[in-house]
Amino acid sequence: MQATTEQLLWMYEKMVEIREYEETMAKVYLEAKLPPKIQKGLAFDIGAGPVPGEMHLAAGQEPVAVGVCAHLRRDDTVVGAHRPHHFAIAKDVDLNAMTAEMYGKATGLGRGKGGHMHLFDPAVKFSCSGIVGAGAPQACGAALAARKLGTDAVAIAFFGEGAANQGAFHEALNLAALWKLPVVFVVEDNKYGISVEKSASTAIASNADRAVAYGMPGVLVEKNDAVAVFEAAGEAVARARRGEGPTLIEVKTDRYYGHFQGDPETYRPKGEAKALRQHDPIPALGALLRSRDLLDDESDAALRTRVSARVQAAYDFGRNSPYPEPQDALLHVFAD
């Protein structure tokens, strides 16, 4: 499946947006978390600053999100995991409300209840979870619902290679194949589950090889490249939409930051992250666009200005929104 000009430009712009979003968050997150303004003796205070709590950034992993979401409609479901920003942005989650959520503001997607690992935007059918492996069965449910409701919507479960060792992953694969569900499982192999390398956690080299055991196609995308992901996902999504059942895709991708912001990364070879940035997928797609005369300095600059305006507006919105009232903690345990 060949990407159209429009799709290529969309992927490029989204990747630029995701990157700027994550790089901005990397800085905002550190505000007020470092000495000397924190408890004496601490090197870092996770609970301080305008965006407290854990923060898992997805810079470097943009191709997975855009290559898959380029095929999706608003009524397709995406279930992400604890590192969700790139998927959310590629699925057109409301950027302002998503950012306000991470600031814990009343205007956030979850009115400040969820935070960055728990983003819910029913308007575009996006959700995610901080529990590793939890999303795969949930995507099966969305796919099952699509079929029962008679639509041709599909569901995507995105998760890391670490999650592929959870029982939930294996149960979901069997369910999906057994029931021939319109679902695509997308594994992001960024080499690590926190500090544990894939080679130390997974008995075989590629999760794509596991697909055969469940009776579905397995595809390995060996390059952290938006077009390569686009092509693999195009087949899988089309197959799901035709009612022919699930596909498992694994993409080899790169994590530029630590597992979470503030991770000392002592388990990672020095300079690894820097070396990975030599193969940055954004300039790579930019070069492809230029080679086809779809991008030049001027249009690139215009695109970046546009993206910056969106991203910075979202951060301003988050920062300037009001906090919820403390007693609002009591609301929303049950639906009315």
Next chain:
Amino acid sequence: MSTTTTTRRLTMAQAISEATAQEMARDPRVFVMGEDVGKYGGIFSATTGLLEQFGPERVMDTPISETGFMGAALGAAAEGLRPISELMFVDFFGVCFDQIYNHIAKNHYMSGGACKYPLVITTGIGGGYNDAAQHSQCLYSIFAHVPGLKVVVPSNAYDAKGLMTTAIRDDNPVIFLYHKGIMGLSWMSYFEGSTNEVPEAQYTIPFGEACVVREGSDVTIVTLSQMVQKSMLAADQLATEGISAEILDLRTLVPLDRAAVLASVAKTGRLLVADEDYLSYGLSGEIAALVAENLDTLRLKAPVRRLAVPDVPIPFSHPLEQFAIPQVDNIVASVRGLMTFKLD
């Protein structure tokens, strides 16, 4: 403890690692497994230094497969090994609770005592740093509710070391829950009262012995874990108002030192339970019921009061989380409230 023993100030995380290391050195059957317990040294530093000292055969990084390695802990324990299996956050028990409550907790009983499962599950609990509903719970009451699990919830480094040593030597499954906000981590603000003098030598603290961490005469605060440290700060403040609070640190929920609770309440006549778990159907209700069952001998000067998470998931946003999790000010206000009653 002999007075000649060398002591050092340790964080609770250091105390737990030290207890584990010393017991691993003493007993070759002990080994550790869990996510990021090796190279990383445990996300909450409960296994720091162990890999370097004992190597990857005895300190095993696992895949993210909680059902797998909790079940494996049971299987290895049945064969006479003494596994310590770390569940990174207690919240993740949902993934593997079948192994824990249907098997680890019950197999000894169902075997009529024939089989033994000497294993320890260590796990991080608690909120206060905006990690939201899936990473901030305490949940010790759920484990205590299930018959067959011993439940340990230390409040400071000294207790943590002695209780951890006891836990590893116990022939029963023990769940050892450490609050992240008293581990003394370099990346999370914590209550400094949890870092204290810890003897270098091994020692044990028996299960089922609560500790009066502060004596008082007007009111008993029954509590545990990080809430002990909050209660100490509250008691300081109350003292300036002329209110004398006694603080009872339960230290273990199973077994529970009922006698200590009753003795303290008999002395003060007032009870506040300060808990970071959910309010309903949990620890605070258990303690209140214990007192209610003994009203034939106890004389209360005020009704029992409970402070706990008001039956909502832990919210992310700072003001919401501060509201949901009881704070020092809430303890102070609750005690003041208790002092206004005149039952007699």
